[in-house]
Amino acid sequence: MLMLKKNHINRGLAIGILLMSAPLFAQPFCSLRDPVSIIDKMVPQSDSFRSSVVNINNKMRNELIAETGITMHRQELGYHTLYHVHDTGESETIIHVRPEATRWGITEIAWSISSDGQIIGYEFQRCRARSCDDLNSASLFANVPVLDGASLAKLLGDDHKHLSPQGLEQLTFPAGSDALVVSVIRSGIKAAALIKHTNS
Amino acid sequence: MRISHVLLAPIFLVSIVIMISSYAVYYGNQTGKNLEYQYQTLNDNELRFNALAAEYSTILVFADLIVGSDQGFLIERYQNQSKVLRKQIKIVLLADNWCCSHTDTVNLHSSLITMEGVIATAVSSDLQTNPALQTEYLNRLDDAAVVGLQSLDNIQVEVKALIGAHSLLLAESRTAYRFGLLGLGLIDLIAIIGSWIWVSTHVSRPVKTLVSASNKAFISGHFHNTNNTGPVELKTLSNAFERLTNHLGDQLEAERNKVKKQELEARNELWKLAHTDVLTQGPNRSQFNQTFQELIAKCNANKETFDIFIVDINEFKSINDTLGHMAGDELLVAITQVLEKVVGDNGLSARLGGDEFGLLVTPAMQEPALEDFIKNIIDGCNVLTFSDGMRHGVDVSIGVATFPHDAKDIGSLLKAADTAMYRAKRDSVAGSCWLHYLPQMDTERQRRAWLRNLVAAGIENKEFELYCQPIIDASTRKVVSGECLLRWPSGPEHVTIPEIINIAETSGLILELTVEILEQACSFIAALEAHGLSTSVAVNISAVQFKYQNIVSILKAAIEKSNISADRLVIEITESVFVGSFARVKQTFSELQDLGIDIAIDDFGTGYSSLNYLNELNADWLKIDQSFINNIDKPDGERFVYAFTELSRAVGTKMVAEGVETLKQLQILQKLNVERIQGYYISKPIPKAEFIKFALNSQQVRTGSVTKLR
Numbered sequence: 001m002l003m004l005k006k007n008h009i010n011r012g013l014a015i016g017i018l019l020m021s022a023p024l025f026a027q028p029f030c031s032l033r034d035p036v037s038i039i040d041k042m043v044p045q046s047d048s049f050r051s052s053v054v055n056i057n058n059k060m061r062n063e064l065i066a067e068t069g070i071t072m073h074r075q076e077l078g079y080h081t082l083y084h085v086h087d088t089g090e091s092e093t094i095i096h097v098r099p100e101a102t103r104w105g106i107t108e109i110a111w112s113i114s115s116d117g118q119i120i121g122y123e124f125q126r127c128r129a130r131s132c133d134d135l136n137s138a139s140l141f142a143n144v145p146v147l148d149g150a151s152l153a154k155l156l157g158d159d160h161k162h163l164s165p166q167g168l169e170q171l172t173f174p175a176g177s178d179a180l181v182v183s184v185i186r187s188g189i190k191a192a193a194l195i196k197h198t199n200s
Numbered sequence: 201m202r203i204s205h206v207l208l209a210p211i212f213l214v215s216i217v218i219m220i221s222s223y224a225v226y227y228g229n230q231t232g233k234n235l236e237y238q239y240q241t242l243n244d245n246e247l248r249f250n251a252l253a254a255e256y257s258t259i260l261v262f263a264d265l266i267v268g269s270d271q272g273f274l275i276e277r278y279q280n281q282s283k284v285l286r287k288q289i290k291i292v293l294l295a296d297n298w299c300c301s302h303t304d305t306v307n308l309h310s311s312l313i314t315m316e317g318v319i320a321t322a323v324s325s326d327l328q329t330n331p332a333l334q335t336e337y338l339n340r341l342d343d344a345a346v347v348g349l350q351s352l353d354n355i356q357v358e359v360k361a362l363i364g365a366h367s368l369l370l371a372e373s374r375t376a377y378r379f380g381l382l383g384l385g386l387i388d389l390i391a392i393i394g395s396w397i398w399v400s401t402h403v404s405r406p407v408k409t410l411v412s413a414s415n416k417a418f419i420s421g422h423f424h425n426t427n428n429t430g431p432v433e434l435k436t437l438s439n440a441f442e443r444l445t446n447h448l449g450d451q452l453e454a455e456r457n458k459v460k461k462q463e464l465e466a467r468n469e470l471w472k473l474a475h476t477d478v479l480t481q482g483p484n485r486s487q488f489n490q491t492f493q494e495l496i497a498k499c500n501a502n503k504e505t506f507d508i509f510i511v512d513i514n515e516f517k518s519i520n521d522t523l524g525h526m527a528g529d530e531l532l533v534a535i536t537q538v539l540e541k542v543v544g545d546n547g548l549s550a551r552l553g554g555d556e557f558g559l560l561v562t563p564a565m566q567e568p569a570l571e572d573f574i575k576n577i578i579d580g581c582n583v584l585t586f587s588d589g590m591r592h593g594v595d596v597s598i599g600v601a602t603f604p605h606d607a608k609d610i611g612s613l614l615k616a617a618d619t620a621m622y623r624a625k626r627d628s629v630a631g632s633c634w635l636h637y638l639p640q641m642d643t644e645r646q647r648r649a650w651l652r653n654l655v656a657a658g659i660e661n662k663e664f665e666l667y668c669q670p671i672i673d674a675s676t677r678k679v680v681s682g683e684c685l686l687r688w689p690s691g692p693e694h695v696t697i698p699e700i701i702n703i704a705e706t707s708g709l710i711l712e713l714t715v716e717i718l719e720q721a722c723s724f725i726a727a728l729e730a731h732g733l734s735t736s737v738a739v740n741i742s743a744v745q746f747k748y749q750n751i752v753s754i755l756k757a758a759i760e761k762s763n764i765s766a767d768r769l770v771i772e773i774t775e776s777v778f779v780g781s782f783a784r785v786k787q788t789f790s791e792l793q794d795l796g797i798d799i800a801i802d803d804f805g806t807g808y809s810s811l812n813y814l815n816e817l818n819a820d821w822l823k824i825d826q827s828f829i830n831n832i833d834k835p836d837g838e839r840f841v842y843a844f845t846e847l848s849r850a851v852g853t854k855m856v857a858e859g860v861e862t863l864k865q866l867q868i869l870q871k872l873n874v875e876r877i878q879g880y881y882i883s884k885p886i887p888k889a890e891f892i893k894f895a896l897n898s899q900q901v902r903t904g905s906v907t908k909l910r
Contacts, residue, residue, distance in 0.1 A: 099264075099269075101257075101261045102257065103253060103254070103256075103257040103260075104257065104260065104345070104349055105257065105260030105261050105263065105264045105345060106260070106261055106264035106265065106268065126268075126338075128260070128342060128345055128346060128349060129349075130349075130353075
């Protein structure tokens with residue numbers, strides 16, 4: 001359900017464009033839900049947002065893979081929507097909701113990233129894992145001093161499927177939620193790379 | 201118990217232990233394999249579960265994409281995969297080795313069917329235009345997925361728990377297996393050590409005991425069987441050893457006793473040989489010395505006294521020379537018997553060597569007991585017979601010393617008794633003699649030793665000279681002869697020529713001295729001849745030398761050396777030469793006279809004056825002793841000399857009167873027709889050169905005049 005708060009027109013337009021354009025752009029592996037509620041949750045002081053569509057073609061995919069070292073599923077090709085959220089202070093926060101294929105099915109993670117590429121936090125938009133409720137951004141990254149794509153990459157091992165010793169040391173999460181944390185970090189790395197690529 | 205039983209027990213024990221150990225190892229190994237198989241099965245279950253979980257996750261993704269992203273084109277792949285997954289779940293459910301709860305697996309299967317139903321309905325609906333419916337379907341999909349995910353979680357937990365438990369069990373099993381192996385090894389080792397101790401105790405130790413007893417038996421000759429334990433065979437062997445060794449031991453003991461007895465007898469024989477004189481079968485010097493030492497120790501301890509006697513046979517050499525050594529040996533045996541009889545139980549008599557005997561008599565005797573004791577020895581020696589009963593009696597010289605009065609040690613006592621014996625022998629005129637040791641004898645002995653060395657040096661340095669006392673013919677008054685008298689100008693004062701002669705005789709120097717005198721005398725005769733004098737020269741020969749040394753050969757050598765006529769030489773001997781060895785003296789007389797040498801009996805009338813000897817010896821001259829000449833001016837004296845002159849004419853000898861010191865003596869002697877005159881009235885002994893002058897002068901004296909020549 002779409003949640004219009006401060007700039008219902010723009011938001012509505014954006015959603016309308018998104019919904020209408022979806023069939024046109026093949027079937028992108030994109031968020032399953034409307035991001036309005038999650039935008040409100042992540043940027044409560046926002047007064048408007050605009051959306052932009054990023055086309056991840058083969059070239060970009062290869063560049064992102066080369067940059068992050070993380071394999072991107074071919075179904076991640078296509079158009080992806082970025083939400084540029086503005087608050088009263090004129091600052092811009094980019095919200096990017098990434099659907100991540102996990103053992104619990106598609107887990108949707110919404111990343112809020114500042115215009116200079118710093119990750120502000122994340123929220124689960126859709127998650128079947130039981131530990132999702134206990135794994136919030138603030139507590140997970142409480143001991144990570146800098147949050148960006150490079151620092152997140154150091155939290156994973158070379159195979160990008162397990163946490164690195166630094167990750168095990170700096171990340172705070174409930175026992176038994178390692179797989180979900182790895183999925184979150186992978187998602188964050190790709191989100192940051194995508195936004196960085198888009199900005200450049 | 202037999203050796204086979206002893207060995208069987210440990211073999212049985214070790215075999216049982218090894219069998220048990222082997223079975224335990226086998227059982228442990230099988231158990232471990234079972235556990236490993238179960239563990240492997242669990243791991244297979246986990247792999248299968250992971251495959252199911254991964255497949256389920258893929259199906260969920262497809263489901264989400266189909267419902268949430270309107271990607272209906274995935275429906276076919278979804279359905280196929282879901283169908284395959286359900287088939288796999290059924291296979292798992294039917295598998296015997298599936299480890300976990302079937303309920304969760306069934307729930308997982310059910311969730312797939314539910315999701316298939318939801319998706320089938322969703323695909324047929326227009327979700328793209330109806331977000332609410334899409335949300336609803338997503339929620340329904342979530343509900344079904346949650347059931348499946350919950351089942352997967354449960355199965356995962358169960359699998360991990362089982363794997364963990366089995367892993368622990370497997371690790372414990374492996375540890376237990378290792379410790380079990382170690383324990384079994386220890387048990388095996390204990391069984392082997394126990395067997396070794398058992399065999400050692402029941403076989404090795406009894407064998408060692410047997411060997412030890414055998415070794416002891418080898419030394420002692422008796423086997424002491426202490427082998428009461430151990431196998432029957434060893435006991436039997438031990439008993440056999442005991443019988444054999446004891447039998448051999450008895451024989452050995454008997455042999456040892458026999459050898460010991462022989463050894464004792466041999467030792468006694470050796471002792472006897474070592475302590476017995478071979479000839480006399482009485483004690484010898486060795487036993488004498490041993491008894492001497494014991495006696496000194498005993499007397500020292502008990503403050504007792506004893507006498508030591510040294511008995512020496514007089515003229516034993518003469519007896520040996522004249523009667524033969526057999527006679528000498530008989531004499532020694534006879535003397536031994538005499539001494540043993542006299543000593544009796546009061547001491548010991550032993551032959552010390554040669555003709556010397558030693559007596560030890562305790563306690564020491566005082567006069568007159570001592571004199572009686574010695575008298576018994578002398579009397580016994582005087583009456584003994586030897587040389588097949590042809591000879592009767594010998595004279596002995598005896599020296600006595602008393603412990604502790606004269607000396608306190610063996611050497612000093614022997615020396616004292618010896619000194620006394622020699623002094624007695626020296627001082628003896630005739631027959632047996634004895635003296636008790638006096639300290640001054642040592643002084644005398646020392647003086648004689650000193651003098652002996654001087655005499656020896658004097659002979660070597662030719663310090664002795666001959667003086668000659670002229671002897672004139674009583675009727676013509678011409679010097680017809682001269683008696684050589686020994687002089688030692690460079691000799692020590694207060695030493696007389698008789699003493700020198702005595703020392704020379706007792707020390708063995710007399711031979712060299714005699715040779716020197718005879719050579720000088722012969723040389724003197726040659727000098728006289730050179731001056732145209734036919735004067736004879738008389739030389740005194742001691743009785744000792746005359747009897748015991750080959751005087752004939754000595755004289756021959758001297759005469760030949762000087763190239764003189766033997767008839768110019770006169771040998772003067774005293775009557776003592778006749779004592780004891782008359783036959784030998786007679787033989788020497790005969791040999792000398794055959795050479796042409798005259799023999800004069802010196803100092804006639806003072807000694808034995810045996811008319812028998814005088815008759816048989818046929819001496820050339822008799823020299824009347826000065827003691828008769830001194831009394832010649834007395835009536836009895838003249839008769840005595842007259843008797844002598846008659847006697848000499850009767851036996852065919854001529855006379856020389858010596859010691860003539862007065863004219864009256866000379867005149868009487870001329871009246872008695874004594875042939876030759878010698879004495880200070882004519883001349884004292886003068887050096888040879890003077891004698892020659894004197895003799896030459898005498899040749900010019902008128903016949904019949906009685907004038908003192910010097």
